[in-house]
Amino acid sequence: MRDFFLFLTASVLLASTSADCFAAEQNDITIDSDVEILDTFDSSRKKHSPYSAPKLSDILEAKGTLVFFDNSNSIDRKPKIGGLVKTKSSNMLQKTLDRARKRLFGGQFQKEEPPANPVFFSRKTSNEPLISPSSSKKKMRFLELNYDGEKTLASIPPNAVIEVPFLKHIPYFFSRIEILNNGDIKVTETIERVVEPAEKDFKGIDRYFSKYYIDRTGKRHKTNLTILEASVDNRPISALLMPDMQGIRVALHTDYPQAPGTHLYSVTYLFSNKITEFKNDLKEADAPEFKELIWEVTGTHWDIPITRAGAVMIFPPKSKLYSQSAVTGGRAGYGDNYKIRKDKGNDLSFTLTFPLAPYEGLTVLANWAEINPAPIFQNGKLDRFIIEHGTFTLSLISFLFVLSYYIATWFSLRKNQEQPKTQTALPQKGDLTPAVLNYALKKKITPNSLFIILLGMAAKGFLSFSQDSNDTLLLVKETDQEKNLTPLEKRVAGKLFTKDSTSFALTHANALRLTRIMTEIEKSLIKEYRKKFTVFPQTYFWFGILMAVIAVISISSMSLFPLITFLTLAASVVVFLPLSFFGGKIYDEIRKKTWKENKLKFIHLCIIILPFLACLAGLLTYYSIQTTVWTAILFFALLICIGFFKAALRTPSELGNSILENIDGYKLYLSSQDDTLLNTMRSAETKIKALYGKHLPFAVALELEKLWTRRFVAFSEKENQLKPDWYKGKLPFTENFIEALFAEFEKVFPKKNASEKSASPSRFKKPNSK
Incomplete structure (x- = not known):
């Protein structure tokens, strides 16, 4: 079936050699999948600049409920998308199409079974194929682009192939959002990215998600996601989940540089704690509560244009949809370059009607009520609390436990010193010098x-x-x-x-x-x-260390990045050891007031400690990105606590x-x-x-x-x-x-003070008389 479809597609493409033929059939082209995305650079719709900020009044129902990222790079100037641009020769179009056909249809990919997805309460537990079986019976459509430069091809499901500029951009971005009855959402993103010839070492794309999202009431919720599967050009890959200053980075990379052309990226996530619930104040409400989802379809982190984008939102059975809206643009301005369609199953499709400039995105909103909600077996109040505050709570408990343990040990040792059970033996010869x-x-x-x-x-x-x-x-x-x-x-x-x-x-x-x-x-x-x-109580001290290590492992397991979090904490401990050593010496110099006598040594110690201090600050900042700021502060307090009691537990x-x-x-x-x-x-x-x-x-x-x-x-x-x-x-x-x-x-030693005289005059030489 696959070979037949590829052969049929190639035949149709070779037959489509005239732009006039396409113009005659343009009105008959339909894409009856989840979303319709047919706008091109040479669309007949009225042109307007995507770089001018739309008015805030165009936000419609979403007004005041969404938070966007910076869009300053797309205001009053065109994005620098660069790339290799050539003048089209007489047979350039045909050569470009031939090369694109080889790239798109020439390779035979190995079929690998994707990992099984978990079972959820949903009437649509599996994704529909990118191209449905029935689409092979439809006539393949080819959309020519009136662009005076090098071009390549991109596939638009279910049965359209379009020309796009051979410059780095995203010609197709589609998101399938399935709302599960247990309160999670399953999101499958399909992204086509054009790799231009100038990008020699391009290995993949990075998808960014904010660490927190804010609902309409201003309450902040923590993002919690799991990657179920990912692929590049239909080949399974291991997507990496990494912490980032912007929040969470999902790296969809291959082990080798990708060839110039159009590449297909697909990734499926499972998001928990993304849907917010509110009380329904309507007198004739069908349900006592309604739910709301705000989803950034594309995100606003892309530094390249997105020409076509859309999303489908699938609700649980017997859900009543109250309202829906969307917004395009970014922090510098918002627009309404979208359209929304609702099908018979009460599901929604959102379509971008005009390209997005760099650092602009499409965000959708919907609220609904579940008339007959299914039983919920997970993600209760305790689960949500763990997602939101788990690392902080565990860090606080660990710190208080270790602190109280060391304080109790310190008092116990001091009490034993004050009331010895046996009389101490007399010192013997050689006991001390x-x-x-x-x-x-x-x-x-x-x-x-x-x-x-x-x-x-x-x-x-x-x-x-x-x-x-x-x-x-x-x-x-x-x-x-x-x-x-x-x-x-x-x-x-x-x-x-x-x-x-x-x-x-x-x-x-x-x-x-x-x-x-x-x-x-x-x-x-x-x-x-x-x-x-x-004497130093090794057993008592190392037991406290053991409790701290168990706490570190537990906190790491609750993070979205367990291994990275554990390695970050381990690196912080390694850096803290020399920091505590030199810090102790500086403290002794200050406490004994000897730093004034040897300022050079004191300055030397301060210079040595600065790199370790900067490194520890960087690691703790990185750790706060993975967890929370207060979690990082409590971990630093735990290190200080251990270092302090290492000195305090030493008794006579x-x-x-x-x-x-x-x-x-x-x-x-x-x-x-x-x-x-x-x-x-x-x-x-x-x-x-x-x-x-x-x-x-x-x-x-x-x-x-x-x-x-x-x-x-x-x-x-x-x-x-x-x-x-x-x-x-x-x-x-x-x-x-x-x-x-x-x-x-x-006399041979340097004077403590240049003006300070010897304790007594020399007996060898008489002082010179003035």
Whole structure:
């Protein structure tokens, strides 16, 4: 049957070689399908410019109930449709027709069974074929176009072939709207698109739908659609549903560039929540409620003209139609270039009577009542609520649940810390180092931290403090044995004494090396502090993460774009991780007020964080397009909540509590001036010096170095008798010994403030008198 029809069509086309013959039969041409679309560029109707805005009074019954997109590109100027235009030669028409016949009828397409459609309550559950079987008995009609340029052919169902300009445009746009008894609508769109020779990489068209639509009362409803099937040139394809700034994008693309000519696109959608219901206030109303559908047949997003368009609206059985209307144009102006026809079955057909300019469209409206409505098994109030507010509601519930969980966990951990069940054990030897203790008390890394580490290395005999002939403070390596050093002290030694070097001058030339050593110390001390002084409830924290992941998967499944939404959320989490890391550092700088001391570092952190912040903002904006703005805000709040409690759930460990509880006793020992212990060691001067060096780093960490040194100075029988062996400089051994040594050590580091002077003058050189 198909081969016979193609043969018959080709025969009729070859026989139709005269425009005069067509003119004689023009009045007999009829298209008795759902809609009549026969207007052409050379129509005999009265011409008027499609680029001038019609009056608002022409909207008729639809006045005030429709919302249109921007139509500014079609006002007072013709669209730039471009393309390859050639002067027609004597046999150009015949060559064009021959090429078009080969394109339209030369290929044999494979027949593939389309996926089965779901069963709905409808008397018309399947689409009528584009060309009905009876149409093959009718005479094929050919419509010539009086156009002085290259042309191609387009097929108009059921039995017409027309010439159209070989320029990019849509010669035929037809929409079949079937209203199902369950409240959904099934829409099948048939679109013919001319691909001009200049379009080399054209792979398909994109259909756009607004994310929301507004009814006559101004109430906003969310668009919810499912793609049932799609094809290009009668070959099934997988249509892609994508989020877009305009709302929802349906991509009807092939894997290869399409050849110049006319291509046929067909797609079937299922729309939920598209029909609005209103109370019927008429006294003699046939039904207590009536329904209304506003449908944008073509949409207003096309940047090319649409020359022929129409729609058929099929209602449920025994429906009473109250009113119907339509509108053409766009935001810049509306018109009435349409006609409406109602058949015996109470169904409507809408026909475009004049071409649409770019960014103009055809929108139809109808309201009706169902006298005997069928039972509704889905899309009740709960279903509609989920469609409208499902992602926001689930996001709100997830955020409140995770927030309340973490708050309850935080209070529980704090309560356990305040009322411990068992007494904490005393700290043992090796539980902490002086530098970690200093960080635990100060919560910041300063040159004093490195000074404490160096004092500990000196007390173990690894290095000594000395000075050269220029009175420059030196660190001198005394031995290669590192077995008594801690891992951090070993790394510091490796940074100070490289290769065969045995001394390190504390000069401004080595300031950069010292800064790098400080960075290494900061990482190690913070890590050791968190390990020994705090504990993190991994189980409780990751359970909250698990709940957040379940919420993300659930929200993604409720979106129109499940995979895209999930990947967007996953990408947002990946970007948020470094953002939270650098954001935490900036927060610490601001909280500790150290950013004023190191503005360059603060600016550097801000510059690093900006790309991540911009990327996260873009991802959340994209996520809001897929769901709602409030859903995106709640997801961001969920990320902030997790990041905040990651820091807040960290609590003091048993060791940390033990150190804090027993630190007062140790401070009392360091500040005491009792020399009983020293009297028992009077004859062992070396042991007294070792005792001084052993506790000196802790005394500096606790800011008791002056009292600790005073104790040994007072016990000395003569000046500098108990000066430590690891110091070989000129500073006298007094109670200010350590303070003066640190002042010399600190000089190598950049000043906190250019106008700030040293804590104490140098003991090596006298200050220059003015």
